[in-house]
Amino acid sequence: MSKDLPLLVSAPAERRDAARNRRALLDAAAELMGGCGAEALTMDAVAARAGVGKGTVFRRFGSREGLMASLLNHREEEWQAAVISGPPPLGPGAEPMDRLLAFGASRLRLHLDQGALIEAAGRTWGENYAVLGFASMHVRILLGLLGVEGNLPYLATAIIAPLGIPVLRQQIDHGGMTEEQVLAGWSELVQRIVKGTP
Amino acid sequence: MSKDLPLLVSAPAERRDAARNRRALLDAAAELMGGCGAEALTMDAVAARAGVGKGTVFRRFGSREGLMASLLNHREEEWQAAVISGPPPLGPGAEPMDRLLAFGASRLRLHLDQGALIEAAGRTWGENYAVLGFASMHVRILLGLLGVEGNLPYLATAIIAPLGIPVLRQQIDHGGMTEEQVLAGWSELVQRIVKGTP
């Protein structure tokens, strides 16, 4: 039997008890979330439910926001995988504009689904460069394929911005729009930006 | 001498000690902010500095975020006044497109100036309908004057979204853009949206 090679993994691998506790904590957090919502979730409760001390929770996740961000991470990874190698039109194989519109619809749903969690994760998630960077790069590439010229990095972030939770909340809760209207508005926005190429 | 009529004011007027304490608290908060930044400001410190009890702070402002939002309110009101009746191109008198571009530049600066405070105020400020609603209505009207057709309410919020602090932080801190590049990108975005009218 060959020993596993360490490959190029620089992370020195987690100790087994640490890994077990991390999973126990994520499971406990998910269960408590399902029962009471993100707002009411306390770190003491998570620790107790997982059968570990509170210090362990903070050692693993750094902060309450970090724990929330870890919960979000699962869904985000699935979503990124769907973009990279899932079925069209979100994944490869469809026309760029169809992929772009599918991106918006999918991202919109994801954000609305996870809204409470995203808000609870605050800046730890919101400033997660890996997440923002991936979406931004994807949109930027699609815009390039569509023949859009100009400041693509900026346009990409500007196209993604109205899909953020605070904007969606304003439009839906205060502006009286439905989810469908928001998506239709976003699609129109994208068409205009693509069309407006001088 | 005629007694002041109550007019149509529904607010039953603040008692004099309450008004005095409110100003003292806002002044104290502003001073402490200047000294240590928004992050380090504690409610106990504000109360002590203003010479009142902590309960009074929460009675006036509801929460820490509420206090931050009240501090922001001054600047916001000045800004709204400048839009409504200040000198062009931000105020009335300039061409719609010039006003729109001036709006973006002015809003961008305002947000960057008050970034720390805005983040400290969190949702209490971010979901302030009066603020979002004013900006959104203003942009919507300008778009109308520019002959843009379509879902103006949506387009207005989408144009404002990339001027939000989280997006600006991403672009400037992680994306390597300068303030000038962001403003140039936003101007380009607006031109495209206006031009893209079918």
Add this chain to the structure above:
DNA sequence: GGGCTAAACGGACCGTGGTCCGCTTTCATT
């Protein structure tokens, strides 16, 4: 297996945001 080291653990402890309730002040009315 024995022993060594670094990592992980846990829960007592602390600071801060937020609440509560008995006491004080304002002010309208007479």
Add this chain to the structure above:
DNA sequence: AATGAAAGCGGACCACGGTCCGTTTAGCCC
């Protein structure tokens, strides 16, 4: 000026996020 009621006040109190450090445990080398 006296008075009554409502608004305001203050600081003891609580809950929760986050830290710290003495103790335990996993994993490795002999």
